Amino acid sequence: MPPQPLIARPSGKLAGTVRVPGDKSMAHHALVLGALAVGRTRIKGLPDSADLHATAAALRALGAQVTRHDDGLWTVDGVGVGGLGEPAQVLDLGTSRTGLCLLMGLVATHPVTAVFTGGALLAKRPMARILRPLEMMGAQFVARRGGLLPITAIGAALPMPIDYRLPVASAQVKSAILLAGLNAAGTTGVIEPWPTRDHTERMLRTFGARVTVEPAADGGSRILLTGQPELAPATLDLPADPSSAALPMVAALALAGSDVTLLDVALNPLRTGLISTLQEMGAAIEILNPRQVGNEPVGDLRVRASRLKGITVPAERAPSMIEEYPILAAAAAQAAGVTVFRGLNEFRAREGERLTAVVNGLAACGVRIAVDHDTLTIQGAGGPVPGGSRIETGRDHRVAMAFLALGLGAKAAVEIDDAAAIETSFPDFAGLMRGLGADISTGTF
Secondary structure, X not given: OOOOOEEEEOOOOOEEEEOOOEOHHHHHHHHHHHHHEOOEEEEEOOOOOHHHHHHHHHHHHOOOEEEEOOOOOEEEEOOOOOOOOOOOOOEEOOOOHHHHHHHHHHHHOOOOEEEEEOOHHHHOOOOHHHHHHHHHOOOEEEEEOOOEEEEEXXXXXXXXXXXXXXXXXXXXXXXXXXXXXXXXXXXXXXEEOOOOOOHHHHHHHHOOOOEEEEEOOOOOEEEXXXXXXXXXXXXXXXXXXXHHHHHHHHHHHHOOOOEEEEEEEEOOOOOOHHHHHHHHOOOEEEEEEEEEEOOEEEEEXXXXXXXXXXXXXXXXXXXXHHHHHHHHHHHHHHOEOEEEEEOOHHHHHHHHHHXXXXXXXXXXXXXXXXXXXXXXXXXXXXXXXXXXXXXXXXOOHHHHHHHHHHHHOOOEOEEEOOOHHHHHOOOOHHHHHHHHOOEEEEOOO
């Protein structure tokens, strides 16, 4: 498929009220746990993204019935914990690392063999730290050096529960272990050094699993899951994705006179590091109509143009905004003064290619940026960055959208080399932004 370049040109104010797609992480969890429930799960608000369709196809291959209806409702007829079947074909997760991690956790404790693969971007991301604890539970894996795809997983016939301390705070490793623990007799424990996003724990409780959290003896928290439950089907209405909401949010902050309201945004306290950071930088972000939807806090966000200033972001906040680093870097590039992001270890381990693309792209736009071990330092322009550059995104959807948002407030247009990857999470990103007043168009310089 030929590249699909997009150009973001300096724009006037953004204004309007919009709802971005449903939360991608919750969506993967809802489909996966629906596949393990006994009965029919109904889910509204799922993003119609390529990543989600890849996870759905893999679940069908494992025996669940997953259907997207014309009105946007998804239904999942589950097979019960322990009921997964051996897939007849390779499970291709496309670019979905979340789907890959969750499904590897499931397969690890079912007596089946499955081959996992993905696109070029996913194939570069090492999975060794996911595989290690799953091997302790009895699974076997055959992978390329470093735990790279394609990976053959041989699930344990007699899986064992484990008590595992995460060497680095990682929600994806934690989630894989907890999902593997569903089909292991006894109690599976995960100890995390500091809190990471807890959608897995919340969603497990929604489906009827017993999950508790207690202080760990030597610091951090210990999450405990009782294995082999009978999961009950659920009816879910997913809130909007805060990672997707971050894009119009940062663009609106940079453009004078902007006033944008983002509806139904998930405000899980372990996902709001982005909002906290922007507010500390001086962003006018107001939470309206806070409420609870299912097991998750939700609210509407009113965002108005603001003059941002550089700050130092503490390392312990990193897990709560790991998906938002590209767009936060774009915000810091337009702020006055220096912004320092500490605690990049997990981001580097999980998204090394993404970090490189952000650093190279900002440098191409005339921004001074440096990476030193676990610290990212950005010298802000105190307003519009020079821009006028073509960005190599590495087919990364978050990098692509972050630089389009940056281009709207730059002195000169910013072009991304290929917008195709945006389909994986936010298919109508350009259309939604144009509806708010953004100048984004197809083509090249």
